[in-house]
Amino acid sequence: MSRVLIVGAGLTGSLCACLLRRELQNKVHIVVWDKAKGSGGRMSTSRPPDSSSHSADLGAQYITATAAYAQSHHSVYSELMAAGVLQPLDGLVEGLRQRDGSTDYMTPLGMSSVVKHFLSESGADLFFERHVTGLYRRGASWEVQRKAGDSEMFDAVVLTMPVPQILQLQGDVGHMLSVEQKQQLDGVVYSSRFALALFFPPDVVFSFPWAARYVTNNRSICYIAADSRKRNADGPGRGPSLVVHTSVPFGVEHLEKDKEDVQPIILQELHKLLPDLPQPISIKCQKWRYSQVLTSVPDCPGHMTIHDRPLLVCGGDSFVHSNFDGCVESALSVLSVLKASL
């Protein structure tokens, strides 16, 4: 039985694990490692430390299926709809550009429920707080080193983190890249932004009508969501939540500052936009250094094979584009390489 390590419990990694299990059943032992404390990656759903009745999506907000992707990824969409993980987005989103034939979906339990669905289907051994720092080729296997100092051997490794984080790995990855591959990976560009989640007491009702709003003509804030309303999750005993995304220029300007120092600046800007906002009971700030791909890997749809035997392959939104369907496309493409190799 081949031991396959998938690095990253985001959408690409979790779907890869799920599809691999369905294709190769018990011919593979699938292990997923993530450096974070939970699953989701940039599809993260956050809770305040002392409340289980609040949640907010700090990264991805909703899923837009174009007519073409609704058809080509039909099985993925219908599985998530049937499981109740996805539902049509019916709240008002001010400033949302509607594209012909596209459908928007929200996740009643938060965006991380998409990732959790695929992880649970995969039956993979899932480990959090496992931060990969290096990969070393040892004959027909990969020795994968962790920040904690120890290492483990695998027959194949799939890397699904953003490309700049792949390029930071120690060991043999750097030597194995061809000049052309290195150039392709070096050319990947991500935007950066901050996200703020505000959690309110259960009796708070927002005075504005929208579930989300794209903010124009503001230097700092580009998007605000009444997150729980967006997910139809407001209700008795459940406190509402609000999510704020900063603009990319703001993200670039403040990128090297501590998020604790940036949070008050965002709050000040928010109060100018929503002066009647009640006092939150809890606030969480997130810095997305690698938010969305601005320039993806050229001529490399879905994946890049760094080494054939033992297999080392990279996937993720850097290899397609930064949204749900980009990750699905990448996971399908990584799967085809794994199937051919194992």
Ligand SMILES: Cc1cc2nc3c(=O)[nH]c(=O)nc-3n(C[C@H](O)[C@H](O)[C@H](O)COP(=O)(O)OP(=O)(O)OC[C@H]3O[C@@H](n4cnc5c(N)ncnc54)[C@H](O)[C@@H]3O)c2cc1C
């Ligand atoms: C603010 C924001 C808004 C967005 N809005 C939308 C939206 O509305 N709709 C949409 O479809 N998409 C949206 N996106 C994009 C979408 O979230 C991403 O395209 C998608 O989540 C990428 O998934 P992934 O699995 O490829 O990567 P990630 O989600 O980044 O997963 C990679 C995982 O690898 C882990 N990792 C990294 N390095 C290591 C290491 N060395 N060792 C172990 N683990 C490691 C990380 O912790 C992470 O969990 C948004 C993203 C952001 C940040």
